[in-house]
Amino acid sequence: MGSMNLKEWVKTLTFYELLLGMKATLSHLLKYKPITLQYPHEKKQLPSNYRGMLALLRYDDGTEKCVGCDLCEAACPSRVIRVVSAEVPEEPAKRYSKEYYMDMTRCLFCGLCVKACPVDALGMTQEYEWAVYDKRQLHLNKQQLLAIGDRNFPVREKRLEFQHPNVAYFNVGFKEIPQKDVE
Amino acid sequence: MHPFLEPIVAKFPEAVITAEQDPVRGDLWLQVKADCWRVLAKFLHDDSRLALDHITDICSADYPDDQDRFEVIYQLLSLSHGTRLRIKARVSEEESEIETISDIWRGANFLEREVYDLMGIRFIGHPDLRRILMPDDYEEGHPLRKDFPAEGRGWRSRFDFLPKLDEPVGEWSEAEVPDDQRHQFMADDRPGDKKRTTEMLLNMGPQHPSTHGVLRVVLELDGERVSKAMPDLGYLHRGVEKLAEGLTYMQVLPHTDRLDYVCAMTNNYAYVRAVEKLIGMTVPERAEYVRTIIAEVQRIVGHLFWLGTQALDIGAMTVFFWTFREREVLLDLFEKLCGARLTLNYYRIGGVDADLTPEIISTLREFFKTFPDHIREYDTLLQKNRIWLARTKGVAVISGEDAINFGLTGPVLRGSGVAYDIRKLEPYGVYDRVEWEVPLGKDGDTYDRYWVRMEEMWQSVRIIEQCLDQLPEGPILAVDAQVIPPPKPEVMRDMQSLIHHFIIFTQGFKPPKGETYCGTEVPKGELGFFLISDGSSRPYRLKIRSPSFIHMGAFDYMARGYLISDICTIFGTYDIVMGECDR
Ligand code: SF4
Ligand code: SF4
Numbered sequence: 001m002g003s004m005n006l007k008e009w010v011k012t013l014t015f016y017e018l019l020l021g022m023k024a025t026l027s028h029l030l031k032y033k034p035i036t037l038q039y040p041h042e043k044k045q046l047p048s049n050y051r052g053m054l055a056l057l058r059y060d061d062g063t064e065k066c067v068g069c070d071l072c073e074a075a076c077p078s079r080v081i082r083v084v085s086a087e088v089p090e091e092p093a094k095r096y097s098k099e100y101y102m103d104m105t106r107c108l109f110c111g112l113c114v115k116a117c118p119v120d121a122l123g124m125t126q127e128y129e130w131a132v133y134d135k136r137q138l139h140l141n142k143q144q145l146l147a148i149g150d151r152n153f154p155v156r157e158k159r160l161e162f163q164h165p166n167v168a169y170f171n172v173g174f175k176e177i178p179q180k181d182v183e
Numbered sequence: 184m185h186p187f188l189e190p191i192v193a194k195f196p197e198a199v200i201t202a203e204q205d206p207v208r209g210d211l212w213l214q215v216k217a218d219c220w221r222v223l224a225k226f227l228h229d230d231s232r233l234a235l236d237h238i239t240d241i242c243s244a245d246y247p248d249d250q251d252r253f254e255v256i257y258q259l260l261s262l263s264h265g266t267r268l269r270i271k272a273r274v275s276e277e278e279s280e281i282e283t284i285s286d287i288w289r290g291a292n293f294l295e296r297e298v299y300d301l302m303g304i305r306f307i308g309h310p311d312l313r314r315i316l317m318p319d320d321y322e323e324g325h326p327l328r329k330d331f332p333a334e335g336r337g338w339r340s341r342f343d344f345l346p347k348l349d350e351p352v353g354e355w356s357e358a359e360v361p362d363d364q365r366h367q368f369m370a371d372d373r374p375g376d377k378k379r380t381t382e383m384l385l386n387m388g389p390q391h392p393s394t395h396g397v398l399r400v401v402l403e404l405d406g407e408r409v410s411k412a413m414p415d416l417g418y419l420h421r422g423v424e425k426l427a428e429g430l431t432y433m434q435v436l437p438h439t440d441r442l443d444y445v446c447a448m449t450n451n452y453a454y455v456r457a458v459e460k461l462i463g464m465t466v467p468e469r470a471e472y473v474r475t476i477i478a479e480v481q482r483i484v485g486h487l488f489w490l491g492t493q494a495l496d497i498g499a500m501t502v503f504f505w506t507f508r509e510r511e512v513l514l515d516l517f518e519k520l521c522g523a524r525l526t527l528n529y530y531r532i533g534g535v536d537a538d539l540t541p542e543i544i545s546t547l548r549e550f551f552k553t554f555p556d557h558i559r560e561y562d563t564l565l566q567k568n569r570i571w572l573a574r575t576k577g578v579a580v581i582s583g584e585d586a587i588n589f590g591l592t593g594p595v596l597r598g599s600g601v602a603y604d605i606r607k608l609e610p611y612g613v614y615d616r617v618e619w620e621v622p623l624g625k626d627g628d629t630y631d632r633y634w635v636r637m638e639e640m641w642q643s644v645r646i647i648e649q650c651l652d653q654l655p656e657g658p659i660l661a662v663d664a665q666v667i668p669p670p671k672p673e674v675m676r677d678m679q680s681l682i683h684h685f686i687i688f689t690q691g692f693k694p695p696k697g698e699t700y701c702g703t704e705v706p707k708g709e710l711g712f713f714l715i716s717d718g719s720s721r722p723y724r725l726k727i728r729s730p731s732f733i734h735m736g737a738f739d740y741m742a743r744g745y746l747i748s749d750i751c752t753i754f755g756t757y758d759i760v761m762g763e764c765d766r
Contacts, residue, residue, distance in 0.1 A: 017567040024563045025501050035508060049537070051522040075688045077434035110437035110528045116688040118674050118681065124522070 046126045051109045053127040054102060055149035056142065057120070060156040064146065065121035068097035075116035080107045100142035105135050125152040185211055187266050190232045191223070198223050207463055208699045212269040217255075220272050221282040227259060227268070228287050235259040235268055237603070238288035238590040239702065241295060242726035243302040244715055245329045252276040253304055257284075258700050258713065258728070262587060262601065265608050269700060274304060283309040290590030293736035301327040301424075316417035316765060326425055327724075333429045385747070389418050393496045393751035396761025400738070402747065409750065412742040414735050419765040427725040431691025432458050433532065435725065440526040442729065443763035445488050446706050448481035448517070450763075451530035453703035456611060457712035458532050460701045462666065462694045469657040470534035475612035476650045477520075477529065479643040480547070483554075484513050485706030485758070486636045486643075490561060493633070493755035497574045502564055509557050512550055519543055533667045534660035544651060551644055558640060565633075575629040579741045579753045582627055589737040592730050593708025594635045595757060599627030605704040617649040629756045636758075666692040691720035700728075707731060707758050731757065731764035 011017065037044060046052075057065050068085025084099035114122045125148060132138055140148075184192065188202040188211060198219035204211050215223055227235045239258040246252060251273035259268050274281055283306040285292040295306045296315040303325035306312055314321060324331055388399035397418035403411040423442065427435045439454045440447040452474060459466065466474070491506035514524045520537055521529040529536050565571045581591070583599040596603055604621045606614040622638030624631025661667060668687050669680035696718040702711035708730025717723040734757040742753055 012569075017569065021501075021564045021568060024560055028505075032508075035511070047519045047522065049522040050518065071685065071688050075434070077430055077437055108437045108440075108528075109523065109526065110440075111522070112434065112437065115668065115671075116684075118684060120671070 048126075050126045051111050051124045053125045053130055053148060054104070054107065054113070054145065055123050055125050055152055056100065056145040057123050057149045057153055058146065058156055059159045061159065063159070064096060065119050065157075066097045066100065066117075067119055067121070068095045069118065071116045071118060072113035072122060075112045077110065077112060078106045078108055080104065081113060097142065100145060102140045102145060104130065104138040104140060120157070123149060123153060125149075127152065187211060187233070187264070187268070188213065190230065191227070194226060195219065195223055205697070205699070208460055208697070210269060210699055211267065212271065214271050214273075217272040217274050217281050220270075221284065223270075224257075224284045224287055227270075233261060233268075234263045235261045237262050237587050238284075238290045238294070239267070239709070240590075240700070240711060240713065240726065240728040241291060241298055242713055242724075242728075243298045243304055243327070244724045245302060245327065247329050249273075250275065253279055253302060255281055255298060255304060256713070256726075258711070262603055267700070279303060280305045280307055282307045285309055288590065289585075289588050289740070290733055290736050293732065294590075297732075301325055303328065314417075316420040318417070326422060331425075333425060387747075387750060389415075393754055394761070395492065395754055395759050396764075398735075398754075398759070398761050398764070400750065402742075402750065404747065407746050409742050409745055409747065412739045412750070414738050416732070416735060416761075417765050419761045421766065423766045424725050424727060427722055429721065431720050432694070432722065433687070433691060435722070436530070436532075437526070437528045440528055441762060442727065442766060443705065443707060443710070443731070443760045444525055445760055446481050446485040447525060447527040448529060449478050449485070449703065449705035450710060451528065452478050453701070453705060453710040454712055455530045455532050456703055457699065457701035457714055458694070461697065461699050461714050461716060462532075462692075464533055464661060464663065464666065466534055466661055467658045469538075469655050470659045470661070471613050472650050472654050473535050473539055473659060474530065475614060475617075476539070476547075476647050476654075477535070478612065479647045479650075480513055480516070482643045482706045483640050484510050486640050487513075489636060489706070489755070489758040490633075493752075493758075494565065494571075496751040496755040497571065499564065499568075499571065502561055505557070505560060505564075509550075509554065512546075516543060516546055516550075519546075531660060531667070533663060534658070538659050539654070544654075547647065547651065551648060554644060555641075558637065562637070572630065574749075574752060575633055575756075577626075578629045578745060578749050579756055580626065580628045581737065581741050585740070586627065586737070589740065590733050591708070591737060592733070593704070593706070593758075594632050594639065595708060595730075595734055597621065598624035598632035598635045600625055605702050605709060609702075611703070613650060613653075614646070616653065617646050619646050619649075629752055632756050693718060693720045702728065705730070707760070707763070708734065710763075727763075727766055729763040729766060731759045731761070732766075734759060735764060 059065055068083055070083050070085060073081045073083050080103050082099075082101045083097050085095050086098040088094040088096050109124070111124060114124055127148065130138065184202060185204045188204075191213065192199050192202050198216050199213055200216065201214040227233050237260040239260050241258070242256050244254045244256065246254065253274050253276070255272050255274065257270040259270065260266070261268070272281060281304060283291070283295055285295055285306070292310070293315060295309055296312060298304050299306060299309075299312055300314040300317055313319060317326065383404040385402040385404055386399065387402055388394045389397040394400075399415040399418065401413040401415060402409050403413075423438055426438060430438070436451060436454060439450040442450050487506040487510045491503035491510075494500075494502035517527055517529075518524050520539070520543055521527050581589075581599055583601045586596045586599040587601060592603065600623050602621050602623055605611075607621055619642045622635050622642065624635050664679075664683045666687070668684055669677075673680040674684045675681065694716045696716055698713070698715040700711055700713045702709045709728065710730060711728035713724075713726040713728065714722050715724040738753065742750055745753070
């Protein structure tokens, strides 16, 4: 018991536990390399499912995917999106979004709109450096959103009706439906 | 009738209107007469057959068409019997008053103030009935009433969508506060103490680095000792509960990320669990495992964040950098899993959003190879450090009984030696299929709470490793065409899926009429969601029982007699996050 006390005493007087802590800190100098990134000179590798800036996409023939169905607008929890849909001129069976706005100042980046879009017309990019001086610049229209899509998704999908034989022929002009060969 | 309710009905046959057990969800509830409530409450608290000693939550609901318009809803818990009881009392609009219970359960003090603030029900005999979340001079009524517009009145909410920033700024006048309202933070008149001539009031916050958000505390000081501490909450109040009433059940989920933004995963978990309990949904086994693993990873992330900031508050900087180093690895993992680092939105009603890939599993295993060494590193810096001991031992002591009476939960309660952990009491996920223990403190001081959290990290590692070993194959999302959106590739190929997809995203699903409370053990304590469904696709009322808010209710009690510098320690020891506290 007495020796215990003596040991404790010596430890207290020599700041033993503090020295141990110092030792641990100093050993970090040797043991670890810096793990911080020198942003903006270095940037992180982002995973492909990163939920960044939203974008509108196109098919491989350059047509817009969006069919103006308004589902993204309905699904959005913070009313970011506004879609004005209309019939494609000269093709009454087909619809598209005449106007498409996103107020990115209120977006939660939750991804619900992407989940909601039935034709995968929306995508989330890996862009995150969207700081602006004027909030109005974050109010994006269709052309801007398509441009974001163009620069982020160079590989585009085929048109829906060419993807899979069983596709529900949704929003396809009648003459475009590939006809089955009749024996 | 459930045997637990029998003594109550036998003793108060005229006060109890209904005493029932929810046949589907198992919740016990009583409908009582408002004017008998106080006597009944005393009995519930004192009688050993009930021993409802823990106040979980108080909330309110508004039914404008009913004769007695408002309902005050109390959630009580008996720790010795492990039983929850919900008590509801109706009050009319003309006499929206009910007697206070803040002297029976001291934790009711803040909760009653919240009900008063947001619903306008007065509590007779409440010692300090003031607004708590809304500003004191807020004159536009009580926001949670159904006749209060769900849209705000700011420039962004004038329905016409486009922000009109170029409009001239409206007339702005500085509201004059009448003198009699300025003094609410003044000290009580106290006799005695001849040496004191004037009390010193010190405003700490709302912009103070140690308050972990925007929190203001008015301290009444006697020299450097705190003789009274009055938290002023609500700087971060965003009205999530009101907001949720206008959103479908699925849309509320991303908003829960922003409650406790340090631990978004567990918030998601708490919410989806409540909705699943409401609609009676079971989750596939693999999803349960994944949920448990991710919730525990989040617990480690939360505790690492807490350890770093608590140490930083006290003045130890190194630990902060080290814990953030480890936290970073786990955040990267979250990013791989769901594409975001903080606002994760990963859990789904009926399962989870993405599966654990072999890559993520191996990263996790890799991480746990070195993590124990890292915990030991933190221990070398703190555990025996004399400065750390001096700043934490015997600071902000609260006894087990007091902690229960204040309704504290989580590590703050367990630091006082009370073995209440929802993961053990009402096991969810796969917590009952793995071996782990609930670490308990003894003295109820800051050091014990520190110790409890450090031990919890070890336990989380144990849980995750066992879960990873047991992880079964299978789906990660339940199949229920009415509730869960069908898988994407099917949407454009199958007419029925397309229809369900449209209905779920435009209208949402409609749970049956009913209400339920569901508490989940998050790193900070018990995060509970109380949901009332009127059969429509939006929650009629959603109440968030946030641990930080309730912990702030005990702040005054725990801070009295300590030094100003200890106030920072107390914020830290609660692991408080204002986003959750103010909602
Ligand atoms: S990410 Fe979420 S908040 Fe943003 S636009 Fe899509 S649904 Fe709306
Ligand atoms: S859900 Fe897709 S297709 Fe429909 S309006 Fe939105 S972006 Fe266009």
